[in-house]
Each structure stands twice: as C-alpha cells, then as structure tokens.
Amino acid sequence: xSLQAVLSQIDxxxxxxxxxxxxxxxxxxxxxxxxxxxxxxTAADWLVADLRSLGLKADKRPTPGHPMVVAHTKDDDxxxxxxxxxxxxxxxQPVDPLDLWDTPPFEPELQDTPKGKVIRGRGASDDKGQLxxxxxxxxxxxxxxxxxxxRISFFFEGEEESGxxxxxxxxxxxxxxxxxxxxxxxxxxxxxxxxxxxxxMLRGLLGEELTITGPDRDLHSGxxxxxxxxxxxxxxxxxxRLHDEDGHIxxxxxxDDVPExxxxxxxxxxxxxxxxxxxxxxxxxxxxxxxxxxTPLEMIWSRPTCEVNGIWGGYTGDGFKTVLPSxxxxxxxxRLVGRQDPQKIRESFRDYVRDMLPADCKVAFQGHGAxxxxxxxxxNPAFEKARQALSEEWPNPAAYIGCGGSIPIAGYFKNILxxxxxxxxxxxxDDNIHSxxxxxxxxxxxxxxxxxxxxxxxxx
Amino acid sequence: xSLQAVLSQIDxxxxxxxxxxxxxxxxxxxxxxxxxxxxxxTAADWLVADLRSLGLKADKRPTPGHPMVVAHTKDDDxxxxxxxxxxxxxxxQPVDPLDLWDTPPFEPELQDTPKGKVIRGRGASDDKGQLxxxxxxxxxxxxxxxxxxxRISFFFEGEEESGxxxxxxxxxxxxxxxxxxxxxxxxxxxxxxxxxxxxxMLRGLLGEELTITGPDRDLHSGxxxxxxxxxxxxxxxxxxRLHDEDGHIxxxxxxDDVPExxxxxxxxxxxxxxxxxxxxxxxxxxxxxxxxxxTPLEMIWSRPTCEVNGIWGGYTGDGFKTVLPSxxxxxxxxRLVGRQDPQKIRESFRDYVRDMLPADCKVAFQGHGAxxxxxxxxxNPAFEKARQALSEEWPNPAAYIGCGGSIPIAGYFKNILxxxxxxxxxxxxDDNIHSxxxxxxxxxxxxxxxxxxxxxxxxx
Numbered sequence: 001x002s003l004q005a006v007l008s009q010i011d012x013x014x015x016x017x018x019x020x021x022x023x024x025x026x027x028x029x030x031x032x033x034x035x036x037x038x039x040x041x042t043a044a045d046w047l048v049a050d051l052r053s054l055g056l057k058a059d060k061r062p063t064p065g066h067p068m069v070v071a072h073t074k075d076d077d078x079x080x081x082x083x084x085x086x087x088x089x090x091x092x093q094p095v096d097p098l099d100l101w102d103t104p105p106f107e108p109e110l111q112d113t114p115k116g117k118v119i120r121g122r123g124a125s126d127d128k129g130q131l132x133x134x135x136x137x138x139x140x141x142x143x144x145x146x147x148x149x150x151r152i153s154f155f156f157e158g159e160e161e162s163g164x165x166x167x168x169x170x171x172x173x174x175x176x177x178x179x180x181x182x183x184x185x186x187x188x189x190x191x192x193x194x195x196x197x198x199x200x201m202l203r204g205l206l207g208e209e210l211t212i213t214g215p216d217r218d219l220h221s222g223x224x225x226x227x228x229x230x231x232x233x234x235x236x237x238x239x240x241r242l243h244d245e246d247g248h249i250x251x252x253x254x255x256d257d258v259p260e261x262x263x264x265x266x267x268x269x270x271x272x273x274x275x276x277x278x279x280x281x282x283x284x285x286x287x288x289x290x291x292x293x294x295t296p297l298e299m300i301w302s303r304p305t306c307e308v309n310g311i312w313g314g315y316t317g318d319g320f321k322t323v324l325p326s327x328x329x330x331x332x333x334x335r336l337v338g339r340q341d342p343q344k345i346r347e348s349f350r351d352y353v354r355d356m357l358p359a360d361c362k363v364a365f366q367g368h369g370a371x372x373x374x375x376x377x378x379x380n381p382a383f384e385k386a387r388q389a390l391s392e393e394w395p396n397p398a399a400y401i402g403c404g405g406s407i408p409i410a411g412y413f414k415n416i417l418x419x420x421x422x423x424x425x426x427x428x429x430d431d432n433i434h435s436x437x438x439x440x441x442x443x444x445x446x447x448x449x450x451x452x453x454x455x456x457x458x459x460x
Numbered sequence: 461x462s463l464q465a466v467l468s469q470i471d472x473x474x475x476x477x478x479x480x481x482x483x484x485x486x487x488x489x490x491x492x493x494x495x496x497x498x499x500x501x502t503a504a505d506w507l508v509a510d511l512r513s514l515g516l517k518a519d520k521r522p523t524p525g526h527p528m529v530v531a532h533t534k535d536d537d538x539x540x541x542x543x544x545x546x547x548x549x550x551x552x553q554p555v556d557p558l559d560l561w562d563t564p565p566f567e568p569e570l571q572d573t574p575k576g577k578v579i580r581g582r583g584a585s586d587d588k589g590q591l592x593x594x595x596x597x598x599x600x601x602x603x604x605x606x607x608x609x610x611r612i613s614f615f616f617e618g619e620e621e622s623g624x625x626x627x628x629x630x631x632x633x634x635x636x637x638x639x640x641x642x643x644x645x646x647x648x649x650x651x652x653x654x655x656x657x658x659x660x661m662l663r664g665l666l667g668e669e670l671t672i673t674g675p676d677r678d679l680h681s682g683x684x685x686x687x688x689x690x691x692x693x694x695x696x697x698x699x700x701r702l703h704d705e706d707g708h709i710x711x712x713x714x715x716d717d718v719p720e721x722x723x724x725x726x727x728x729x730x731x732x733x734x735x736x737x738x739x740x741x742x743x744x745x746x747x748x749x750x751x752x753x754x755t756p757l758e759m760i761w762s763r764p765t766c767e768v769n770g771i772w773g774g775y776t777g778d779g780f781k782t783v784l785p786s787x788x789x790x791x792x793x794x795r796l797v798g799r800q801d802p803q804k805i806r807e808s809f810r811d812y813v814r815d816m817l818p819a820d821c822k823v824a825f826q827g828h829g830a831x832x833x834x835x836x837x838x839x840n841p842a843f844e845k846a847r848q849a850l851s852e853e854w855p856n857p858a859a860y861i862g863c864g865g866s867i868p869i870a871g872y873f874k875n876i877l878x879x880x881x882x883x884x885x886x887x888x889x890d891d892n893i894h895s896x897x898x899x900x901x902x903x904x905x906x907x908x909x910x911x912x913x914x915x916x917x918x919x920x
Binding site: 215217219221222226228230233236237279286287303307308311312313320322325333335360369404 | 677681773780
C-alpha cells in the first residue's frame, strides 16, 4: 500500500472534501438549544450516511439527549491490525451575537483572506472540520487501497458543547463495543502554524469554595471597627499565605506527588521556542508571574497551580457602606499534575486554612469538582509513530505537549475504557471557536487529512 | 433659684410630660417617605406651639425639604448669661417591617416590662423622647423660676433620618442666628444604664475604592493559570499588607497625627469597666482582634482603623467557573482620629498600594467620603460643669467618651458655626432605634429631664 498514492488522492480530492465539509456545516446542529434538536439529528444522519459510503457499519444510536454515531470497520477487515477508536463531535456552539458575523454562520463558504484560504462558518474548526480530517483520510485510503490500514471504530457525540450529559452513561453501557487499543481525538490545536502537537499531559482540577465567618451579622464599622475581627481581612490573609514569595504553593504536602519533567519532554518543549511575550501580550500582560525557576510552558502545562477564581464579601454595590462584613467568600481552584491526589489535597488545604484562622473566625468549605491529572503512557509505541508521522507532514517536528486545562473525554477513555488517548488536532488560536466568524484554515483541513493518512500508515 | 425645686417640679410633672411626649409620638413624621410630608409639618407645628407655650419666640422655617423649627429666649431674658444652642430632630425612621411591631408604631403607650416602664413607639428614643428631655427641663425651670437660667436657642430639624439635605445650607444661611457659646445635642446614649457620658471625640472617615486590573479580560485558568498574574491574589496581598502582625496599619505616615490618650481621659475610661466580653458576645465574638497593646475602648474610640467594607472579583455565582479574573475590587475605609488629615492619608494610601503592585498590574482609585476626626475642646469649662451635673444625677460618675462612628451634626457645628458641641443623651443599646418596637425607658426620660435641669443650673 502506498502512502504517497493516498496523499496524492487527498490533494486531488480536496475540493470535493471541502464541499462535503460545507454540506455538514450547513446543518445548524446547536446542541444547547432545543430549537435545533432536529438539526442535531440531521447531522448525525449525515455522518451515518457518509460513514456507510466508506463501507463501514454505521449507526445512529439514541440517548436521552442527542444521538451518538458509532461505526466500525467490517469484521473481516484488518482483523490482525491494531484497533483505533476515533472521537469527534458533530454539535456546535450557539451563534450569538449574530450581528457580529460577517457571513451567516450556517451558510459556510471558502474565503480568501490575507493569511490564506479559510472555511468560514460555525463548526468549521470546532469540531466538524476537525472530525472530517480523519474521515477524509479514511476515504482517500479506501479509494486508493480498497481497504483501511487498521481496524477503526468511529464515535461521534452531539452534546460536547452542552456538557456531554449522555457520554459517560453511553460509554459505560457500550464499553465492550467502544474499547480499542488506543483512542484518537481530533478536537485540539497545532502548537503553532508550523508545529503539530500531541497532548500527552492534562492538568487535573480541584475546586474549593470557602466562607469565613466572623461576627454573626454585618457590623457598623464605626462601632466595632478596630476591635472586631474582619473576615474579609482574614480571607485576604489566607489567600496571601497560599503562595510564598517564590510563587510556591504552601499547602502542606502539595508537591509530594508532582514529578519533574522528563529530560526528553523538556528538550521537546525547549525546541518549541514558545513566544511567551506574544502569549501574554495577547491578554495585555508582559511578565510571567508564576513559580520562580520554571519556564512558562512548565507553568501552564506541567506545574500545579492555586488560583482565586472569585472573591466576595461585604458591601459591593455603588457608593459606600461602612459595614464590617460578617462573612467573606472565595472560590479557589487548584490545577493538578502528576499523581497529585485531589482528595488528599482537598483535606490538606482545608486543614491548612483552619489552622490559619484567628480566634472568633470559622470556615465552611464547599467542595466542587475534583479530577486528577491525566498523563498518557507515551511508551505505548503508537505515540512515537504518530509523532514521527506528524513531523513528516509539517515544517517543524511534532512535540508531546501539555494542556493546562482539562479535556474530560481523555479522562473518560482512560477511566472507563482503560485506553490511552492521542489528542491530535489542527485548530489554530485565531479560529474563533465559540465566537462569531469561526473559521478553519484550508491548510489545517488539507494537512490535517494528510496527517491522519500518515498516522494511519504508521500505526498499521 | 433653687435646683431642688426644679427637680421636684420635674418629678411631679412626669405624668404630664409623658403625655406630651405621647402626643408628639402620635404624629407619624417619617421624613424619607413623601406620604408623610404633612405629618412632618404637623410635628414641626406641634413643637412651635409647645415652645411658644414656654414663652419662647418660636417659628417654623421652610426649607426645600421638611421645615426647621427655630426658637430663642426673648431678647430681654438672661442677656448676661451664657448662650446655648440645643439641637434635636423631630423626624423618625420608617416602621417596616410593620408586622414585627407588638403595638402599632404610632399608637405609643407607657408599658410595664420586666426591666421597668418604657415608652413604646416609633421615635420614643430617636429622637423625640430625647429632645423632649431638654424641653421639659426648660418647662420645669420656667414653672419654678419664671425664667430660664441661660440664654437658649432651639434648633430642630426634620430630615435627620433622610440624610439632612437642608441642614448645611440652612446653617450657612442662618449662621449668625444659630451661633451660640456651645451646642447641646441630645441624640446619643448612656455609656451604660448607670453611667452617663459626654462624647468628646468622634472618629473621622476616609473611604477608598480600588480596582486592580491584571489581564485585559477574564482568562481561562487552565490556559493561563500559573503564568498570568491574578489580580484577586494581588488584592489579597495588598489587603494583607495594610496591617502588620501587631494590627498596626502600615500606610506610611499613618500615625503621624495620632495623639496618645490624655491621662485623665484614660483614667475615666478605665473607670468605666467596659465589658468587652458582653460587647463582643452580642455579635458572636469573644476576643478583641485589633491593635496590640491597646484597650478595647481605645480600639473603638481613639485609635484609627483600616477596614475592608467590601471585596469582589471574578466569578461569584453558584457553582464554579475556572476563570482567572481580569479585575478585583475592594472598598476600604479608614476611621481617623486626632489630627489625621484625610487627604494626606488618601494620597499616602494610594502611593503605598501602587508601590506594592507587581508587574502587569495597575490600580484605579475612587475616592469616597473624607472627614477628619472631631475633638471637642474639653477645656471649655462647660464640659466639666456638665460632667459634674450628670455625675450628681446618675449612680456612676459621667465620663468623656469617644464615638467610633461619625455624627455629622457635631462636625457641622464646629466647621460652620465654630462652636463646640456637647453630645449628651440617655438612649440605651436595647432601645431598638431604627427597628420595630422602639422604646425609651421612662427612667431615661425622667432622669434625662433632671440631667438637663442640673446642666442648665451648672451652666448658669
């Protein structure tokens, strides 16, 4: 089987592939809005039909919400080959505010821009364009070779933009069917326009809300000020003491299960030449403000954090009220890495805060989400094969990178199906996902298809 | 002239004096509610008539809001005597929530309670009952002696409970008429049920609102957390650093104009045996949390403070949002004492905060109120005379005390009329002023009248 022939087929078929994507983009499959329920169904049907046209067994599978689409290569195809599960989502974000769109969100088109051709429309990048890169790679492979190089299952959901309520139950009920050797997820981005990436570490998250209570009611600051404890000041003290002067988090035992970055990953990250000035400059900042002695990429990918997400207490309206508040509140989250145990850190944090409180103050905690970090087993040979394949397609070598946020689907594949996931995508920072004028570079689409063709060849 | 005869007259006339107060209390002179505009007018008329019945020149004086009542002893009365200006207010607080009143607020009555007889009704303590203590003392004096012992002007306003919008313009326009040797204000309380007090120091107030801005929009804490500066954490650091470990305020120069308490005042305060456990216990606290090395009364009366009145930033709704806020805000107020200059402290505070900020953070300030502390010139002999007179009436000696909050009228007399004020009142903590079931102890009313009779005698 010739990869070169497949890549040529992809190049020749790009106009038709683009037309197919435009067709899918015309279906307004907004999952959060009940008015578009039928459109979600239509998008699922469209995918089922398209996958069947590739000779796959494909079905729309009902859920309490929008349907799943599941497809498999036929039993007699490639039975001795590795088995991959490809995940994407066919639902899209709402389009408000509509008046900020330069073209109607569901009348997608190919546009010329100063930076090259783009496919403009809601879902072009997130995630219809991305999922179609994989489907088109399969189509080209099949056209050239009559068969696919590995066993492939497809798993598309229609609720990703509305919290995926049906996903975990569906995965649990269909675990045997969905289990493969490895999952491929195409819902992320390039590191930069010339550098592809595989996300191999995702930070976990621990959310805590605390309420510090001092006096049993709001007090007049003239009558009590200077004598009575002020919970807002106490809260400020607690927050201030959560970091030391070097930006280290002071919660006892916090760093116990935080690994140092392996040398090979460190080298890959250094080679990325991350432009921290540009990254911070985009949001009006200029100076890395995190842990001393760490590179910016470590700060956002491989180091744990403690952030105040919200703070409130006392009088916050217009004007002034000389109240001494009874209570002060904060929402605080920790990004977790390595083998940090969210429950252990939750307990340690709570004990630490309790120990800090002065007389007459008490604290109540409300726990929010708790999920550990995800670390892919890159010693699975599939990772290195995919990284090499990507490196051949793009100007710069591919890197294993981290992701500061959480991508729940990767955790579900690990926890429910005991399967590593390779997060590979071709989106760009300026794709305007979740915003007006969403687009997907035609180059992302084209090279994305070629990338998957190469990865499939490498995994064969 | 015999003080004893006047006191006997007061004792004998108490039932009639109480009836007169009940009559005034029946007039629903709620100043904030336009529906009661006529009632305010009626209350002013009632006072004019009552003062005229004492042989005074009394008039209702229009303002853009509710009228003032101004009265004077006749020109040929006591021209060689000291001249005092007595201030009170005839307007009352609204009565909501009405269903929490055990008896209708404007159907006042004398009630027996386990702690003694009380006059129950809106305004009984704040301020109709208090202002009538002085009027009744004058009535008794006049009944016994045919004349008053000093020259007296009366100045009653009807907007005290709605911010006194007409007060300052009226005082400015009528400064010559209102100027006296000293002002007497009856709108405060006893130190405790057996200990009268004259407030001689009132803390000033400086309000500041600050907004710390980091990134130019709210950020995703997964994407930027650990690298980007968090203004909520910075704000916590700023607030934390405003006090040192001993509870001292760290703003440069803050204590420059803060005097130590004179030895005689310190001795008076020590003799008060202030029950700090009870004071804090009332609001669910037990331990003085203020400046180390200071007594509780110093903390609330004679020491400056820095309090957080409100704090907010980021996501404060239900649930959790892993946002890294662009801004964090606080409302901070300083209680000022001695000769602390509000403007100087405002500038010093702003410079201090600016100097504290890390890279990429900026701060914007909004100034709120700024008023200096008021310190009465207790070397004016009237103070010591009044203190002795009060000490003769009550079980415990009277004390010069402080007031942690501000009482604007005292400052106006000082600043507009260049006149010290003696703040003497007979209210109690449990009078429920501004709340349902307001009352004034009959003992406060009775001994209040006797107190003023003694003070008038002393000032003669």
